Amino acid sequence: MEQFLYIMLYIQITLCFFCLFRIIKGPTIPDRMVGIDIFGILVVGICAIIAVLTDRMFIIDIGIAWIILSFIGTLTLAKYLGGKKLNE
Amino acid sequence: MQNTWEGKNSMNEIIFKILLIIGILFNLFGCIGLVRLPDVYNRLQSATKCVTLGTCSILLSLLFHFGFTEIGIKAIVAIPLLFFGATVAAHALVKGSYLFGVKLGDQSVIDEYKDEAEKSSEDKKKMNKK
Secondary structure: OHHHHHHHHHHHHHHHHHHHHHHHHOOOHHHHHHHHHHHHHHHHHHHHHHHHHHOOOHHHHHHHHHHHHHHHHHHHHHHHHOOOOOOO | OOOOOOOOOHHHHHHHHHHHHHHHHHHHHHHHHHHHOOOHHHHHHHHHHHHHHHHHHHHHHHHHHHOOOHHHHHHHHHHHHHHHHHHHHHHHHHHHHHHHOOOOOOOOOOOOOHHHHHHHHHHHHHHHHO
16 A cells, blocks of 8 residues: 555656756746646656655645645736736 | 455446556656647646546545545545636636747647737727827
8 A cells, every 4th residue: 555655656756857858848838837737737646646645634734735836827827828918 | 554445345446446557557658748849838748638537537546445534525626626727727727828928839830829929919008108
């Protein structure tokens, strides 16, 4: 059971490197922002698997905070890309 | 580290494993699409839908492992936050990248947002002149 969870954790961490590849190589600026957005969602999955492994409660709290911060950051950068002010 | 999963109900453990594998597979397909597809819009469409559904499946699997304890309830609370937050952010990102001027890919067939974007940009120029 523990070995199974470690395999899932390593697969999820490998997927984060796919996102890092897209962030580094992306030809345009929106490509990099897509990579950052997907990276933020994958980290929540890592937090969930680590919560099962260590049986601690506060790691899920880190995941929830990460969801909200990723949402606010991506929305702000999207507004910046569209050339709009934040109150439009 | 103490092993707390030894004496749990076996049916819940089977459902937990199946949901976890489904979530990891969806994440894998989404990230392959993120690397392989040719265009910003294709990449965003593939990656956002698959990765959001996969992470929701992983969070739902925590409920079957822990039952209705504190961790399970917090995982259930995180699902709607993730579902609506990620999709709304992706939609805003598509509009922003179109207005930024990213071209469609070579194999794209139709561009339905073009007229509306031109109209909004003309309105903005008029507002600036006034």
